[in-house]
Amino acid sequence: MDKDAKTLTFSDNGVGMTEPELVEALGTIARSGTKAFLERIEAAQKGENGQKTEDSALIGRFGVGFYSAFMVAERVEVISRRAGTAEAWLWSSDGQGTFAVSPATGDEAPRRGTRVILHLLEDAKTYAERSTIEQLIKAQSGHVPVPIAIVDKPGDAPAEVTDGAALWAKPKADITPADYTDFYRGIAGAFDEPALTVHFRAEGRQDYTTLLFIPESRPFDLFDPDRSGRIKLYVKRVFITDDAEILPRYLRFVRGLVDSADLPLNVSREKIQESPLLAAIRKGATGRVLTELERLADKEPQAYAKIWDTFGAVLKEGIYEDFERRDALLKLARFKTTAAADEWRGLKDYVAALKPNQTAIYYLAGNDIARLASSPHLEGFRARGIEVLLLPDPVDTFWVTPGIDFDGKPFKSVTQGAADLALIPRLDAGEEKAQDAADTVKDFLAFVKTTLGDAVAEVRASDRLTDSAVCLVAPDFGPDRALEKLLAGAGRLTSASKPILEVNPQHQLVIALAALADTERAFKEDAAHLLFDEAKLVEGDRPADTRLFSERLARVLGRGVRGTSV
Secondary structure (H helix, E strand, O other), rough: EEEEOOOEEEEEOOOOOOOOHHHHHHHHHHHHHHHHHHHHHHHEEEEOOOOOOOOOOOOOOOOHHHHHHHHHHEEEEEEOOOOOOEEEEEEEOOOOOOOEEOOHHHHHHOOOOOEEEEEEEEHHHHHOOHHHHHHHHHHHHOOOOOEEEEEEOOOOEEEEEEEOEEEEHHOOHHHHHHHHHHHHHHHHHOOOOOEEEEEEEEOOOOOEEEEEEOOOOOOOOOOOOOOOOEEEEEEEOOOEEEOOOOOHHHHHHOOEEEEEOOOOOOOOOHHHHHHHHHHHHHHHHHHHHHHHHHHHHHHHHHHHHHHHHHHHHHHHHHHHHHHOOOOOOOOEEEEEEEOOOOOOHHHHHHOHHHOOOOOOOEEEEEEOOEEEEHOOHHHHHOOOOOOOEEEOOOOOOHHHHOOOOOOOOOEEEOOEEEOOOOOOOOOOOOOOOOOOOHHHHHHHHHHHHHHHHHOOEEEEEEOOOOOOOOEEEOOOOOOOHHHHHHHOOOOOOOOOOOOEEEOOOOOOOHHHHHHHHHHHHHHHHHHHHHHHHHHHHHHHOOOOOOOHHHHHHHHHHHHHHHOOOO
């Protein structure tokens, strides 16, 4: 670099070029000029009928890469000496349609190889600054199989900035964990260590090398709606793009690169994205990442649990989006459950612990793990020792849709439809109370339905409640309670289904209310509304009318203060 002369020089010790080769290789550009050059490109991209051909490629035709030098240079000089010859030649052009070739004399010519000198435009002076050039070299050509050195100014000693080595091209036996960590930090711009490294080479119909890392900590933008993956794509060690769609969105936290030996360099980035070769690379790389995760889960469950704890909420998106790999992702999924709230449980473990006559995998979805664990919907399941998955992530309400099963067992929400627990005995079966509601309780349930009217679809006795008085459940068909709330909050639910109010027929409060005489009708109506509001509050909702709720609560409390109890 020479900032005073405003020049940037590229020099190599390669085979060099003769005079005819300079004319043939570079003369096409110089003779064309910008307008004619573009017209020639356009003509080349059209077939005999004037329509654009599918196989026409801009990159690689007419020296497009070299022509880009005139975007930053007012004049370009190329000095070259063919290896084994005495003559050296100077090619020069301003890119406007003419060029000149003359013998190069003295020290201006290399002993062999080529020297390209850009006389920079005024607005391109930054290309004579080390910080600009070094960043571009490392980003675009940091791993090409030749070393690259920078000379800061004329007379300085060369300083090597790349050594011509690519870590991913080395045998894995020659790479230490420290090497992998340093490379990961450089390519990901991170300071943590990789939790899992996936390094392999595929050979056969496609030849490519993959080096991928799962970070130890979450990227700050992991849940950005527009977040895409950050896998770099190289072709024969030449950087192509850092936004290639190599891995699906649910693996967007993975960092690393893919280097293909088969993808052509002379096609646009858009064409590469549509390439069937890239599609095969996508499939192979995704499958390998999931295979390595499964292997880690089997051999090092604690290490895998840390990865799931960090990225499980994103991996579960794949269960919803990736039908082809759904079974593999379900095997990888881990959950907090009512049987082990402090540790992660897999579905394989869940199915192995199924109770006799249990035909479904039960789950409870919401947005807070503590509230889920204390939900009254779980009481009947706990009483029977039935394990329930606790699903606190927003994506959980989508992937547990009808039609998804594991090992032949469908997923069923404990907040939807009838619990159907009668065939599964309680743990305290010897002391189990009769679950048939007394006639007075049945009459009270009918009274509650009449009082609440259209606010509920049904009021019925519950077999899922053992300690609480009431809870709300969704109808058998349609979204469950958690999904309905999520859709309503996003404005994507035009009309919500009416909930079902389930009442514990063995609860002392319900029995006492059912025993009240008809003269206590007004009090029973207040109690019916308060039971409904209580069920809402337990789910984190507000009463429909807070003023009426306050008035009813005051009347009921006033009755208790006056000495009458229920």
